[in-house]
Amino acid sequence: MSALELAGRTDTGCVRERNEDSLAVEFDIGLLVVADGMGGHNSGEVASRTAVDTIVGNARKMLGGSQIVVPEGGEPGRSVRARQLEYLLKLANTVIFEKARAFPKDHGMGTTVVAVLADEKSLTVAHVGDSRLYLRRGGTLQQLTEDHSLVMEQVRHGLITREQAEASNLQNILTRALGTDEQVQIDVSEHPLLAGDTFLICSDGLTKMVSEADISDILAAASSADDAVERLIASAREAGGADNITAVVARLSGPHEGIRGFFSRLFGG
Numbered sequence: 001m002s003a004l005e006l007a008g009r010t011d012t013g014c015v016r017e018r019n020e021d022s023l024a025v026e027f028d029i030g031l032l033v034v035a036d037g038m039g040g041h042n043s044g045e046v047a048s049r050t051a052v053d054t055i056v057g058n059a060r061k062m063l064g065g066s067q068i069v070v071p072e073g074g075e076p077g078r079s080v081r082a083r084q085l086e087y088l089l090k091l092a093n094t095v096i097f098e099k100a101r102a103f104p105k106d107h108g109m110g111t112t113v114v115a116v117l118a119d120e121k122s123l124t125v126a127h128v129g130d131s132r133l134y135l136r137r138g139g140t141l142q143q144l145t146e147d148h149s150l151v152m153e154q155v156r157h158g159l160i161t162r163e164q165a166e167a168s169n170l171q172n173i174l175t176r177a178l179g180t181d182e183q184v185q186i187d188v189s190e191h192p193l194l195a196g197d198t199f200l201i202c203s204d205g206l207t208k209m210v211s212e213a214d215i216s217d218i219l220a221a222a223s224s225a226d227d228a229v230e231r232l233i234a235s236a237r238e239a240g241g242a243d244n245i246t247a248v249v250a251r252l253s254g255p256h257e258g259i260r261g262f263f264s265r266l267f268g269g
Contacts, residue, residue, distance in 0.1 A: 005225035008032070008248035011233045013205055014241030020044035021203050021246040022052040022111075029063045031056065032116045034246050036131050036203040038177065039100075039109030047096050047111040047179050054092040055115055059084070063117075075188070081117050082188045085126035089113060089178065089186045093128075096179025110177035114145060114201050118250070123199065126188045128178045131246075132207060134215065135191065136198040141216035144191060144199075148176035171208065198251045202232070205243035209236035225249040 006027065012019040020037040022045075035051045037044030062069040062084055070080050071087035078086070092113070100106045112129025125133050130147040146152070150173040151165035165171070178184060193199075198219050206215070214235060222228035228249040236245045 006248070006250045007224070007226035007229045008034075008246075009229050009233060010203075010244065010246040011237070011241075013244050014237055016244055018042060018045060019244045020048055021205065021244040022048040023246050023248060024052045024056045025248060026056055026059065029059060030118045031059050031063070032118070032201055032248050032250070033113065034131050034201045034203060034248060035111045035113045035178075036129065036205070036244070036246070037109070037111040038174075039106060043100075043106045043109035044111070046099070046106060047109040048113075050096050050099060051092045051111045051113050051178055054095045055088045055113070058088055058091055062088075078188060079124065079190060081124040082126070082190060085115055085117055085124055086186045086188050089115060089126050089128065090184065093178045093184045094182075097182055100179060108180065110174075110180035112174070112203070113178050116199075116201060118193065120193075122190055122192050124188070124190045126186050128176050128184060128186060129174055131201070131203045134200040134202070134212075136200070136216055136219050137194065137196070139216075139220070141212055141219070143212075144189065146187065148187075149174050166208075171204075193252055196253055198228075198249065200228075200232075201248040203244060203246040205241075205245040206232055206236050206247055208243065209239040209241065209245070219249070222249075225251050 008023050008025045010021045022035045024033040033052050035048035037048030100109050112131040114127040114131045114133050117124045127145045130149045133144045135142050150170050151168045154160045155162050155165050218231045229247050232247045233245050
């Protein structure tokens with residue numbers, strides 16, 4: 001029989017006083033979300049929590065009923081799931097932007113976000129910012145999202161190497177975030193899932209502390225998804241835990257029977 005193990009956790013880290021990361025694992029509709037907020041005072045926490053709550057609340061209206069709701073507009077040629085995720089992130093962008101405009105203390109707040117919808121054959125991902133989605137398959141770890149940051153723009157234009165980007169003190173400058181502008185461009189992509197795949201959604205509090213090689217080794221060595229999450233967060237903390245750390249890990253094995261079915265069976269949904 002098939003099995004999907006899934007676990008998620010967020011940790012304040014060793015330096016920050018508050019946790020501005022937020023996550024959601026909505027197993028019955030196959031929705032996973034990680035957001036990493038930014039802004040003064042507690043505005044980062046407000047932005048990330050608003051993003052997650054808006055995405056989850058409206059996803060349940062679109063996906064949880066007897067009818068599939070297909071949003072109008074969106075990029076032509078995209079699948080229903082891709083259009084749904086794009087709509088949900090744009091809606092969250094509007095809610096955060098309007099909150100920031102209504103409350104001066106939250107002016108300029110924003111958040112990264114990675115949102116995934118998964119079924120028995122594939123996953124659809126929409127993201128903004130530098131939180132990441134990785135897929136580990138056949139011993140190889142691949143980043144499926146593209147960072148919207150100044151240093152990665154420089155890497156893409158051949159101005160600096162990836163190693164230089166990882167050492168740069170400009171890593172925290174984002175070129176795109178949810179809620180900072182009235183309109184936002186959402187990156188959406190779709191990927192097949194195969195038996196034996198592991199995927200990881202994480203904030204940069206993990207990737208800035210733990211190398212991709214070590215992340216891959218931890219995912220391979222872990223006895224379960226929960227063990228993988230615990231090891232990843234522990235490794236980030238041991239490296240200094242300079243930022244909040246969030247990780248969601250899913251491991252797929254055996255013939256497909258449907259990810260939503262796995263969620264329901266494993267979590268009593």
